[in-house]
Amino acid sequence: MLRTKTPGPRGGSKSRRRFTPPATKAQAQMAAAAAGSSPSGELSQKLEHVTLFPLFADRPFASPKPFGELLEEPRPAPAPAPAPAPAPPQQAAPVDADVPMEDRDACILSQDFFCTPDYLTPDAPQMASSFDADKENILCPQSPEKSVARSKRYKRDSSPKGRTTDLLEADSQEITPVRFSLSQDDPEEEKMAQPSSQKRGSYVPHSARVLRSQVTPPPCIKNPYNMDPRIDDNVFCVRKCKSSGSSPSIGADGLSRYRTDFHEIEQIGCGNFSVVFKVLRRIEGCLYAVKRSIKQLHNDMDRRQALKEVHTLVALGNHENIVGYFTSWFETEKLFIQMELCDRSLSVNGDKPLEFGDALELLYQICKGLDFIHGRGVAHLDVKPDNIYVRNGIYKLGDFSCATLIDRSLAIEEGDSRYMPPEMLNEKHEHLDKVDIFSLGAAVYELIRGTPLPVSGHQFASLREGKISLLPGHPMQFQSLIKSMMDPDPVRRPSAKEILGHPIFEKLRNASAKK
Numbered sequence: 273m274l275r276t277k278t279p280g281p282r283g284g285s286k287s288r289r290r291f292t293p294p295a296t297k298a299q300a301q302m303a304a305a306a307a308g309s310s311p312s313g314e315l316s317q318k319l320e321h322v323t324l325f326p327l328f329a330d331r332p333f334a335s336p337k338p339f340g341e342l343l344e345e346p347r348p349a350p351a352p353a354p355a356p357a358p359a360p361p362q363q364a365a366p367v368d369a370d371v372p373m374e375d376r377d378a379c380i381l382s383q384d385f386f387c388t389p390d391y392l393t394p395d396a397p398q399m400a401s402s403f404d405a406d407k408e409n410i411l412c413p414q415s416p417e418k419s420v421a422r423s424k425r426y427k428r429d430s431s432p433k434g435r436t437t438d439l440l441e442a443d444s445q446e447i448t449p450v451r452f453s454l455s456q457d458d459p460e461e462e463k464m465a466q467p468s469s470q471k472r473g474s475y476v477p478h479s480a481r482v483l484r485s486q487v488t489p490p491p492c493i494k495n496p497y498n499m500d501p502r503i504d505d506n507v508f509c510v511r512k513c514k515s516s517g518s519s520p521s522i523g524a525d526g527l528s529r530y531r532t533d534f535h536e537i538e539q540i541g542c543g544n545f546s547v548v549f550k551v552l553r554r555i556e557g558c559l560y561a562v563k564r565s566i567k568q569l570h571n572d573m574d575r576r577q578a579l580k581e582v583h584t585l586v587a588l589g590n591h592e593n594i595v596g597y598f599t600s601w602f603e604t605e606k607l608f609i610q611m612e613l614c615d616r617s618l619s620v621n622g623d624k625p626l627e628f629g630d631a632l633e634l635l636y637q638i639c640k641g642l643d644f645i646h647g648r649g650v651a652h653l654d655v656k657p658d659n660i661y662v663r664n665g666i667y668k669l670g671d672f673s674c675a676t677l678i679d680r681s682l683a684i685e686e687g688d689s690r691y692m693p694p695e696m697l698n699e700k701h702e703h704l705d706k707v708d709i710f711s712l713g714a715a716v717y718e719l720i721r722g723t724p725l726p727v728s729g730h731q732f733a734s735l736r737e738g739k740i741s742l743l744p745g746h747p748m749q750f751q752s753l754i755k756s757m758m759d760p761d762p763v764r765r766p767s768a769k770e771i772l773g774h775p776i777f778e779k780l781r782n783a784s785a786k787k
């Protein structure tokens with residue numbers, strides 16, 4: 273859990289620099305300096321004959337004296353410009369000779385193809401390698417014959433075999449059908465990438481088509497084995513995909529893995545540090561939860577801190593009562609974690625008070641999860657209703673962002689203070705597994721009573737002295753178990769294993785043994 277996050281020095285300045293053409297910026301600086309409106313301007317006025325911008329002195333610039341005089345000083349003659357190539361007779365638009373070839377290509381890409389400003393053109397190395405200036409000698413036709421028409425006339429294969437291709441191409445909604453690139457080294461891709469004579473008249477440059485095929489996410493494909501009733505079949509509908517999931521997957525920093533791999537359905541949760549989305553993994557046709565950090569993780573420390581959750585989940589492996597982990601990655605300096613999608617998390621505000629049967633089930637199942645993680649030397653340290661999820665009636669422990677090693681060899685972070693035992697408040701960390709037992713007892717106590725636990729004050733202190741109110745309608749055996757879990761002395765609290773062996777769980781034990 274990222275308790276403190278200091279904004280990094282980079283922020284958006286990188287992109288701002290990138291968007292500002294150097295000459296314009298220099299001119300603006302010179303103007304400010306000449307006007308004496310900046311410290312450098314005042315300095316230049318004092319020095320009078322010293323230019324602060326020797327690098328840009330050969331650019332035409334109307335500046336008042338004494339800068340103007342300085343600019344007239346003899347300078348080495350500029351290298352003669354290469355003779356301009358004879359313009360093709362039917363050139364559609366004049367090309368700026370000052371713009372390098374690569375930039376011109378980028379312009380074609382961004383304006384003709386993406387209809388976006390140039391700064392969206394991704395500059396990742398893998399993208400750059402797809403641009404071959406030699407393959408780009410396709411002239412812009414005089415009047416762009418909208419090949420959209422061709423796209424409309426594109427004949428769909430109505431055979432079942434042709435359906436997949438159809439779907440793949442349905443999302444591209446532009447000029448020429450494109451296919452999603454699986455690999456840069458794919459020989460098939462290379463073959464497709466060869467400019468052919470048929471394509472010579474195409475309005476879209478070859479590299480743009482290749483790029484487009486790389487950044488257009490595939491549509492959502494239905495998995496015939498997956499009968500998950502939570503999936504809305506509309507996401508597989510071509511038209512819907514066009515509007516909801518086929519925008520080019522380019523983020524500020526290049527290709528978006530999130531947009532390419534997942535179709536976002538809705539936001540399902542928001543914590544202090546993360547926002548969680550219900551998503552469909554496009555090629556699998558299965559639902560997942562993706563948790564994304566809210567703030568950008570600018571420095572290494574922030575990233576390591578956020579990765580604690582991933583490292584814990586990977587180290588733990590699978591358990592029925594632990595939320596399933598799949599993969600994670602960084603994108604736009606945020607951490608994305610792909611997890612098993614649960615139906616909801618518990619909450620004392622949204623839910624009606626927990627009944628005895630449900631409370632017993634919850635206690636038993638989360639104790640199984642705790643027994644599993646404690647057995648692997650891990651303490652959760654943030655057990656609370658918000659971090660307990662339910663899926664098909666199975667309770668699962670989630671949000672491992674505070675987790676640490678019980679042997680105290682890793683840093684210890686405190687979870688939510690409402691569920692924290694007295695020893696944690698006094699910074700005594702000898703029995704970290706028992707911290708989880710207190711928190712679980714407090715969470716169940718809260719859910720049964722149906723009122724939020726106190727954050728501070730007299731009641732807060734009483735709970736940490738072992739003074740808990742009676743829970744009407746619940747057997748005394750159960751109430752004393754909860755009381756023992758919230759014992760002020762961690763040593764006297766039962767372990768997760770001991771709780772699982774309690775006689776009150778006999779039926780549940782037998783039922784799970786039969787499975």
Ligand SMILES: Nc1ncnc2c1ncn2[C@@H]1O[C@H](COP(=O)(O)OP(=O)(O)OP(=O)(O)O)[C@@H](O)[C@H]1O
Nearest residue numbers: 541542543544545546548561612613614617658671
């Ligand atoms: N796998 C999941 N399936 C369903 N909902 C989830 C899942 N993971 C998280 N959520 C929802 O998103 C909310 C926030 O997630 P999470 O607790 O992991 O974020 P956080 O920022 O670490 O929270 P906190 O404020 O507790 O530190 C959860 O309370 C839950 O409602």
Ligand SMILES: [Mg+2]
Nearest residue numbers: 543658659671
């Ligand atoms: Mg949480």
